[in-house]
Amino acid sequence: MTLMSSPVATPVEVRETDLDRVKYNADGLVAAIVQDVDTRAVLMMAWMNAETLRMSLQQGRTVFWSRSRNEVWRKGDTSGDRQFIRSAHVDCDGDTLLFLVEQEGAGACHTGSYTCFFRPFGSDEETTQRPGPT
Amino acid sequence: MTLMSSPVATPVEVRETDLDRVKYNADGLVAAIVQDVDTRAVLMMAWMNAETLRMSLQQGRTVFWSRSRNEVWRKGDTSGDRQFIRSAHVDCDGDTLLFLVEQEGAGACHTGSYTCFFRPFGSDEETTQRPGPT
Numbered sequence: 001m002t003l004m005s006s007p008v009a010t011p012v013e014v015r016e017t018d019l020d021r022v023k024y025n026a027d028g029l030v031a032a033i034v035q036d037v038d039t040r041a042v043l044m045m046a047w048m049n050a051e052t053l054r055m056s057l058q059q060g061r062t063v064f065w066s067r068s069r070n071e072v073w074r075k076g077d078t079s080g081d082r083q084f085i086r087s088a089h090v091d092c093d094g095d096t097l098l099f100l101v102e103q104e105g106a107g108a109c110h111t112g113s114y115t116c117f118f119r120p121f122g123s124d125e126e127t128t129q130r131p132g133p134t
Numbered sequence: 135m136t137l138m139s140s141p142v143a144t145p146v147e148v149r150e151t152d153l154d155r156v157k158y159n160a161d162g163l164v165a166a167i168v169q170d171v172d173t174r175a176v177l178m179m180a181w182m183n184a185e186t187l188r189m190s191l192q193q194g195r196t197v198f199w200s201r202s203r204n205e206v207w208r209k210g211d212t213s214g215d216r217q218f219i220r221s222a223h224v225d226c227d228g229d230t231l232l233f234l235v236e237q238e239g240a241g242a243c244h245t246g247s248y249t250c251f252f253r254p255f256g257s258d259e260e261t262t263q264r265p266g267p268t
Binding site for chain 2: 012013014015018021031033035040041042044045057087088089090091092093096098109110111113116117118119120121122123
């Protein structure tokens with residue numbers, strides 16, 4: 001029998017002083033950038049509200065607010081491509097978040113690509129595969 | 135006499151097929167993530183409109199739309215901390231851009247920090263300095 005090692009979810013301490021720094025837009029949302037902690041590739045950008053930000057920190061997994069489906073979207077529950085948070089950051093003016101994650105599976109993109117940013121400007125060479133470690 | 139080497143701006147070919155992929159929000163803006171091509175740190179997130187995206191590609195430097203000042207904002211013209219674009223990408227659904235840049239000066243943040251994402255959740259250890267090469 002072989003055992004596949006699965007990443008372990010590690011909660012981030014929820015501190016109200018941290019949450020108070022976050023500024024939500026008119027829709028109650030804040031932009032959340034997700035970066036692979038191993039390859040340092042930027043994987044995707046999605047949106048969180050106050051509830052899903054708190055859930056993300058508590059659960060140690062990225063939980064977004066789906067603007068198209070209008071519902072809580074815990075990344076990977078359907079696709080299996082979960083994101084395990086290794087650090088979380090807020091920017092200087094509080095309106096953008098950055099999560100460094102351990103990305104499970106083939107990648108982050110619903111197209112099957114490793115990163116959502118696989119299309120370059122000025123070139124037809126798409127980058128859909130996970131790169132080797134830097 | 136010592137000469138400081140200054141980064142060289144390299145335009146990205148403007149192709150209408152690329153620009154047609156970009157979807158702007160109700161305010162005519164698209165989110166633009168900026169990542170350091172050397173350290174792979176995510177530096178900042180700002181907004182572009184169709185005009186400043188085209189300017190960015192043509193000039194090889196990041197040009198944003200300032201929502202607070204309501205004007206074109208060519209990064210570094212005031213601060214000196216210019217961003218020289220080394221590659222530009224659009225995401226799968228066209229509503230977020232990613233620029234890998236050579237970051238001039240101390241960094242990207244108006245606070246003087248290297249990255250705008252210097253504040254972690256759950257910790258008081260701010261990361262304000264440029265990291266060594268990975």
